[in-house]
Amino acid sequence: MAVQISPSILSADFARLADEAAAVPTADWLHVDVMDNHFVPNLTLGLPVVEALRKATSIPLDCHLMIENPDRWAPPYAEAGAGSVTIHAEAAGAPVRTLRQIRSLGARAGLAFNPATAVEPYEDLLGEVDMLLLMTVEPGFGGQKFLDLVLPKIRRARDLIERHGGEVWLQVDGGVTAGTIERCAEAGADVFVAGSAVYGAGDPSAAVEALRALATAAAGPSGGRHDRH
Ligand code: DX5
Ligand code: ZN
Numbered sequence: 001m002a003v004q005i006s007p008s009i010l011s012a013d014f015a016r017l018a019d020e021a022a023a024v025p026t027a028d029w030l031h032v033d034v035m036d037n038h039f040v041p042n043l044t045l046g047l048p049v050v051e052a053l054r055k056a057t058s059i060p061l062d063c064h065l066m067i068e069n070p071d072r073w074a075p076p077y078a079e080a081g082a083g084s085v086t087i088h089a090e091a092a093g094a095p096v097r098t099l100r101q102i103r104s105l106g107a108r109a110g111l112a113f114n115p116a117t118a119v120e121p122y123e124d125l126l127g128e129v130d131m132l133l134l135m136t137v138e139p140g141f142g143g144q145k146f147l148d149l150v151l152p153k154i155r156r157a158r159d160l161i162e163r164h165g166g167e168v169w170l171q172v173d174g175g176v177t178a179g180t181i182e183r184c185a186e187a188g189a190d191v192f193v194a195g196s197a198v199y200g201a202g203d204p205s206a207a208v209e210a211l212r213a214l215a216t217a218a219a220g221p222s223g224g225r226h227d228r229h
Helices: 014-022 047-056 070-079 095-104 120-128 148-164 181-187 204-219
Strands: 004-007 030-035 061-066 084-088 108-113 131-135 169-173 191-194
Touching (some): 004 030, 004 204, 014 047, 047 061, 047 070, 061 108, 070 084, 084 095, 084 131, 095 120, 108 120, 131 148, 148 169, 148 181, 191 204
Parallel strands (some): 004 191, 061 084, 084 108, 131 169, 169 191
């Protein structure tokens, strides 16, 4: 599938979110980091902001819930019109039920993994998800350094997805920049979150297109690493 870029508004100006969305017109998604100060040591925004942002932009919202008890709190994000709702494997008590609820409410369902969490134990859930999100930093803050130690997991996750039929998207989030995106694409990622690399740039729209070009070239004509062996 084609490379997709999901700029993270965590690095945008929270007082001007509508303008910040408009600044990335070619973005495939807007990545919305919801943090509750419990699952991660930071507090950002919640449902009222997502509801407002939904009305302020036509770019679909990619909601990444870094919160405890996503079984209770994730479905309302789908009801609020998010295009994609991602819960953390470490936080979900009943991931199958919650992922099914997200889908039944019309959103894509994502399952996220911290750097130290293995994907393999969740292989049987691949039919329940539309996207895997592999954190390439410890979640909680923008602007952190990319963790190369996650690259082998990206390759293993891509192989699992291919064995399963290849429909599931593979997102990377954290430290994705012009200096690291090619490694991620070559390893098999196809959806790229970038916060500081987009909103810290003088021209966020140009930054989105530069990242897209790098990832597309690194992925090759029809995808990532899996096409080359
Ligand atoms: C971190 C968030 C990321 C963050 C990425 O916990 O999940 O989405 O915005 O920011 P950068 O791209 O600056 O690492
Ligand atoms: Zn995120």
